[in-house]
Amino acid sequence: MPIFLLNDEVAFPPPELADDESGILAVGGDLSVARLLLAYSIGVFPWYDQEASPILWHAPAWRMVLEPAGLHRSRSLRKALRRTPLELRWDSAFERVMDHCARVPRPGQDGTWLNDDMRQAYLALHRRGFAHSAEAWRGDTLVGGLYGVTLGGAFFGESMFSLETDASKIVFARTVEALTARGYTLIDCQVYTDHLASLGAVEWPRARFSEALAEALRITPDEAWPRQPRPAASAPDPA
Numbered sequence: 001m002p003i004f005l006l007n008d009e010v011a012f013p014p015p016e017l018a019d020d021e022s023g024i025l026a027v028g029g030d031l032s033v034a035r036l037l038l039a040y041s042i043g044v045f046p047w048y049d050q051e052a053s054p055i056l057w058h059a060p061a062w063r064m065v066l067e068p069a070g071l072h073r074s075r076s077l078r079k080a081l082r083r084t085p086l087e088l089r090w091d092s093a094f095e096r097v098m099d100h101c102a103r104v105p106r107p108g109q110d111g112t113w114l115n116d117d118m119r120q121a122y123l124a125l126h127r128r129g130f131a132h133s134a135e136a137w138r139g140d141t142l143v144g145g146l147y148g149v150t151l152g153g154a155f156f157g158e159s160m161f162s163l164e165t166d167a168s169k170i171v172f173a174r175t176v177e178a179l180t181a182r183g184y185t186l187i188d189c190q191v192y193t194d195h196l197a198s199l200g201a202v203e204w205p206r207a208r209f210s211e212a213l214a215e216a217l218r219i220t221p222d223e224a225w226p227r228q229p230r231p232a233a234s235a236p237d238p239a
Contacts, residue, residue: 010035015059023060031121063209064189068180072200080166086136090226097133097145101159132225134175136167144168153219154186178226186216
């Protein structure tokens, strides 16, 4: 299967033409907001093999997906959710979450795929209201989190990290719950990991994912992303 070379035009070949083994559809192009939004809307995402490599655009033959109702809360996760002292915050430390995700070691990979170009691209999406983070805090210390992109009723998870046991699972579960309450129907987890499988994500063939994505993009959620509740106003001291 050929791998397509992108030029300055903001366009992609059909995702079904991606190489079935590697999942690579195209190489090159840029990480502009317009190109990234088009990519996500057709089920394509960028990924670097190494920090100095060109941009590789992927549309895997098998896509790791979570339907919100399929979230699996194991006994240990249910216990952690009940007892956790961690505070969940939304979009309060987007760049810090990305930095932590960039440092997560990945098997068989030298360096990081989340290089400075990627950071700047997702910061631009964040400023435009399309990229978001969810974070677990212990007091003033960030101990876990995830970030991704929202379009319609779909959330495209990009990466997560955990500095404490169960922190990323807690963030993931609470994020899925929050998105479900707002009308989201599709959580894209991209590629298989044991961690995601333990939370209920399953692999779908590319065609099924494309159909579900098209349906999700027709949805207008009640809210694009959860917002931090405003602190309650303090009652005045009695005279």
